[in-house]
Amino acid sequence: MTAHENEAGLKADTASPKSDKTIVLVGLMGAGKTTVGRRLAKKLGLEFADSDFEIEKAAQMSVGEIFETYGEEYFRAGERRVIARLMGGPSRVLATGGGAFINDETRELMKSEAITIWLDATLQVLVERTGRRDTRPLLKNGDPEDILKKLLQERGPIYAEADIHIQSSDGPHDEVVDAIIAALEQRDLVNV
Secondary structure, three states: OOOOEOOOOOEOOOOOOEOOOEEEEEOOOOOOHHHHHHHHHHHHOOEEEEHHHHHHHHHOOOHHHHHHHHOHHHHHHHHHHHHHHHHOOOOEEEEOOOOHHHOHHHHHHHHHHEEEEEEEOOHHHHHHHHOOOOOOHHHOOOOHHHHHHHHHHHHHHHHOOOOEEEEOOOOOHHHHHHHHHHHHHHOOOOEO
16 A cells, blocks of 8 residues: 555545644444545545454454454454554544444544544435445344334434534445535634
8 A cells, every 4th residue: 555545446636635633523323434435535635444453353353253252342342442543643534334433432532632523324225225235233133213212312422512513315335525625614623
């Protein structure tokens, strides 16, 4: 990977706005954090990282296998360590797992060291997107729509603590990226 490529192998646009802080995308599974994050990183000339990918790389197991073998508590402890490591590096765009921002310690680290953006999506969008792949451990034991509805109710108030709130719809991801950049520029959080 060259200095101007991110983890997804996309060339970063070095003439685009830059951020001095890591931009962390939070929200429920299916909100588009990874897809939007890759595109946002490219537009901002930053590297991209996905905390779940980094956890899987470190553990040499999938998130599902970690949940199944060791349980959620073990996964969350590893997630905290990986996110802390990623936050300690150069500024980047970081997509996090749906539960990362729910952990008090991880959330405080993100809020103090990064710009946090809640990608919010309707229940219908979340159900449709998460139904495309069978890799979500929290959706394996019950009706996915009921589980997502409960998670949205429980986690919504915590996600609302993020610096910026962006609606992620079923429209083009580039519209979400543009909305994020506009919100960052409005708050003087990126240099244009």
